[in-house]
Amino acid sequence: MASMATSVASMASSMASIATISVSSPHRVSSSLAAPRCLPSVSVRHELLGDPLHLLPRASASAPKLAALAARSALATEEPAQAKEKKMTVRSDVRNIAIVAHVDHGKTTLVDAMLRQAKVFRDNQSVQERIMDSNDLERERGITILSKNTAIRYKGTKINIIDTPGHSDFGGEVERVLNMVDGVLLLVDSVEGPMPQTRFVLKKALELGQTVVVVVNKVDRPSARPEYVVNTTFELFVELNASDEQCDFQVVYASGIHGKAGLEPDQLSDDLEPLFESVIRCIPEPRVDLEGPLQMLITNLDYDEHKGRIAIGRVHAGRMKKGMEVKVCTPDDRCRNAKVNELFEYDNFIRVPADTVEAGDICCLSGIDDVLIGETLADKVDGVALPTITVEEPTVRMSFMVNTSPFAGREGKYVTSRNLRDRLYRELERNLAMKVEDGETADSFIVSGRGTLHLTILIENMRREGYEFMIGPPKVINREINGKKLEPFEDATVEVPEEYVGAVVDMLGKRRGQMLDLSTSGSENTTVVKYRMPTRGLLGLRNAMLTASRGTAVLNTIFYGYDEWAGDISTREQGSLVSFDTGPTTSYALFSCQDRGNLFLAPGVPVYKGQIIGIHQRPGDLSLNACKRKAATNVRSNKEATVVLASPIELSLDDCVEYIQEDELVEVTPLSIRMCKNPKTLKKR
Numbered sequence: 001m002a003s004m005a006t007s008v009a010s011m012a013s014s015m016a017s018i019a020t021i022s023v024s025s026p027h028r029v030s031s032s033l034a035a036p037r038c039l040p041s042v043s044v045r046h047e048l049l050g051d052p053l054h055l056l057p058r059a060s061a062s063a064p065k066l067a068a069l070a071a072r073s074a075l076a077t078e079e080p081a082q083a084k085e086k087k088m089t090v091r092s093d094v095r096n097i098a099i100v101a102h103v104d105h106g107k108t109t110l111v112d113a114m115l116r117q118a119k120v121f122r123d124n125q126s127v128q129e130r131i132m133d134s135n136d137l138e139r140e141r142g143i144t145i146l147s148k149n150t151a152i153r154y155k156g157t158k159i160n161i162i163d164t165p166g167h168s169d170f171g172g173e174v175e176r177v178l179n180m181v182d183g184v185l186l187l188v189d190s191v192e193g194p195m196p197q198t199r200f201v202l203k204k205a206l207e208l209g210q211t212v213v214v215v216v217n218k219v220d221r222p223s224a225r226p227e228y229v230v231n232t233t234f235e236l237f238v239e240l241n242a243s244d245e246q247c248d249f250q251v252v253y254a255s256g257i258h259g260k261a262g263l264e265p266d267q268l269s270d271d272l273e274p275l276f277e278s279v280i281r282c283i284p285e286p287r288v289d290l291e292g293p294l295q296m297l298i299t300n301l302d303y304d305e306h307k308g309r310i311a312i313g314r315v316h317a318g319r320m321k322k323g324m325e326v327k328v329c330t331p332d333d334r335c336r337n338a339k340v341n342e343l344f345e346y347d348n349f350i351r352v353p354a355d356t357v358e359a360g361d362i363c364c365l366s367g368i369d370d371v372l373i374g375e376t377l378a379d380k381v382d383g384v385a386l387p388t389i390t391v392e393e394p395t396v397r398m399s400f401m402v403n404t405s406p407f408a409g410r411e412g413k414y415v416t417s418r419n420l421r422d423r424l425y426r427e428l429e430r431n432l433a434m435k436v437e438d439g440e441t442a443d444s445f446i447v448s449g450r451g452t453l454h455l456t457i458l459i460e461n462m463r464r465e466g467y468e469f470m471i472g473p474p475k476v477i478n479r480e481i482n483g484k485k486l487e488p489f490e491d492a493t494v495e496v497p498e499e500y501v502g503a504v505v506d507m508l509g510k511r512r513g514q515m516l517d518l519s520t521s522g523s524e525n526t527t528v529v530k531y532r533m534p535t536r537g538l539l540g541l542r543n544a545m546l547t548a549s550r551g552t553a554v555l556n557t558i559f560y561g562y563d564e565w566a567g568d569i570s571t572r573e574q575g576s577l578v579s580f581d582t583g584p585t586t587s588y589a590l591f592s593c594q595d596r597g598n599l600f601l602a603p604g605v606p607v608y609k610g611q612i613i614g615i616h617q618r619p620g621d622l623s624l625n626a627c628k629r630k631a632a633t634n635v636r637s638n639k640e641a642t643v644v645l646a647s648p649i650e651l652s653l654d655d656c657v658e659y660i661q662e663d664e665l666v667e668v669t670p671l672s673i674r675m676c677k678n679p680k681t682l683k684k685r
Contacts, residue, residue: 091286091360095279096314098162098177100205101187102195102556106217110187110256111150111163117259117272118152118348147173147300149312149362151346154276160346160362167197171450171559172391172433174201176299176373179389180314180362183211183283186233190216190224190253190265193232196493196558199240206242213250213282215275219265220255226265250282286360293379294318294326296363297386298371301430307342307366311377315359316386318379322355326377328368329385337380341367372429391433394448395488395535395559398455398657399472400424401444403667405676406582406608411669412468417443420469423462434458448477450559452539456654459668463653468669472678473660476535479562486562488535491516493528493556500549501527507548511537512566534566535559540658541571572661575621577614578677579607583627587643593624599648600675601626612664612675615649621677651675 099107151160162181164174178184184205188194194202205212214233216226230251237247252275254261255268261275262268300312320326322343329335344351345363357363371377374388402408402417409415414423424436424445435448449455452474459471479486492513496504498520505515513533520527538557545553577597587603599614607613607626616622651659656666656675667674 088287089290089359091288091358093156094158094160094286094360095183095283096160096162096181096286096360096362097183097185097279097283098164098174098181099185099187100164100174100201101217102189102192102197103165103167105187105189105192105195105198106256107187108163110215110217110254111161113256113259113272114152114161114275115150118154146170147177149300149346149364150348151362152348154280157280158347159276159279164201167453170433170454171197171200172431175204175391176389176432178204178208178210179297180299181210182286183213183279185213185215185279187215187217188229188233190219190226190229191221192495193225193229194236196491196556199236200558202236203240206237206240206246211282211284212237212246213252213278215252215254215261216265217254217256219253219268220258224265226253250278252278288315288359289317290319290359292317292359293382293384294320294324294377295379295383295386296320296377297389298373298375298377299389301371301373302364304366309369309371310344310364310366311368311371312362312364313377314362315357317359319359320357320363320365320377325380327380327383328371329376329378329383330374331385331388333385335378335385338368338371338377340365340377373432389432392450392559393477394433394435394450395477396451396455396474397446397448397477398474399439399444400447401439401441401470401472403468403470403669404679405470405611405667405674407606407667407669407672407674409468411671413466413670415468419467421445423465423467427458431458451557452657453654456657459657460653463668463670466670470665470667471657472665473662474539474657476539478565485565487565489532489560489563490535490538490557491560492531492533492538494531494545495526495528495554495556496549497552498525498527500552501529503548504529504545504553507541507545508533508537511541511569511571513537532560534569536566537569537571539571543655543658572659573619575616575619576612576664576675576677577616578621578623579611579613579626580609580623581625581627582608585613585626586629587645588630589624589626589628590645591643593626594646596622596624599646600651602648603645608676610677610679612677 099111101107147162147164149160149162151158162177164177186202188198216229218224219226234247252261252263253265253268254275259272260268260270261272263274295317296313296315298311298313302310302312304310320340320343322340324340326338326340327335328338343354343357343363343365345354345357345361351364354363376385378384400420402420403415424447427434428436433450433454437446439445447455455474476488494504508531511533513531515531517530518527542555545555577593585601585603585605585607590599590603593599593614597615597617601607601613613626653673656673660666660675663678665676665678667676
């Protein structure tokens, strides 16, 4: 009996330290001992007969021992559970939201109204429209390119707002900022309803389990149909396999430009209070671990002339303090030590210095010059890296190369391959959806992105920074799986007046498109055509469609996936007019050249041999002399011939990129954009 008592005592001490015992010995104690509710009916189960404890007699003296044993076990397991429960804190003073929508559905305009009504600006302060579009390129094009952070305060609650791009080419910006928020405001136009990019951003939000508040914007439009829009949005939720809780979304009707909102389309309040109340009520409060080790995922980068690189992200656990030493790490356990010099948080559209930020806050910091997007700032001792940010793969690539034209080096500040290489690889630090690799030669590089607009924005920024280089035509990125050649496909949605539907359908059919739907939109006599077509067929399509529809067609696309090769596509039927001489253009020469096609240049513009000066009216290229001068003779005519020139076609950078074909290049300098034939192909000829 003494040995049996010793055995019971040793087992009781073991059970006091853990809830369920699982050791190499053949016994296993039932987990029912771990639950306090099971104290009245204590049971010990052994799987092997012959165990000394199994033969323990059911004496009344043993019951108190077993009861005490179970009580100690229950308390031991209850303490870690309570400690774990205490770690999670609900922060009711913060909400983190992202505003997502299709392009031109009014995200930035709504944010403007939210900032004004939150009294961010003084009453007499002059504030420009679309204040969140601070980039010059964004204001010129009227689109949002980069995600931006701001914050407002409403009834004691701080609302962190992230304004995101709406164009599909900048979907990478949306994907990475969704990790920072707990819910999204999904803006949908009251006439158009859900569009291709609406599907993309909603799909990403639902995959992350975000709570969605649907805002039907522009309800003051004459042809608004809010009931139809809400129904189609609900169908989109169901189609994207949203949960029952996500499908039960809150709907707010708003007019962003007038700063009004309401819960009914015909009962808008005089301000955005219904929208603010919906955000406070529906967006989840951050549930965080304030006492745990620090974890902050870097989701964006900025730069300040005085502070250097600024890292932006959300604190997921613990606290971060000014001057704190941290560990910069990645999921593959590559870590390095660093120190936070300065700490900021967003408050009323500006960065405010802070001494401490807590889990659930969105903040920015300086002092870590080599930090990258996707890395984790963690506790120096107990820190663990968070999963890195992943975005969808690029679908289009272009070649960047050193300028080799006769006019090279005249206008640019950075012209060497080293300058070009450094700038392209520096872009990767903040543009996760882009990839750069070395080309076939030392002075060429292959840049891959989501679409042509994604790449042309980079080209335009580099041009304004003083870079000079040449680019090749965009090409799609194909794949080969199981011996089959696959190419990217996209869903294209075209809004066009009814009289031009035939021309648009014919054009999309020639580019290997397959019609998915054709319907009328609202009461504005507009037809919506939906096609699924290869990405190759979209190259150069926008300009051709605008020409065919007299500038009235609106084209929107979204990446669908990879499918089998669709066959050859002819994207341009006409050739180019090419100069075979170098010098300034003359009216005399251009007068005879314009009979062969449409010209890009006016008189007095310097050109070089091989430069493209216009569109040939027939297939194939035609070389012309645009620099020829009228012969000077002693014989004067009684009346000089009158030279009448047609207005030249002005092409933007995007137009040039869409125009060029396999044997053509675009020369980009800070002052000029020229197209030319590829010198390598000319030598082969």
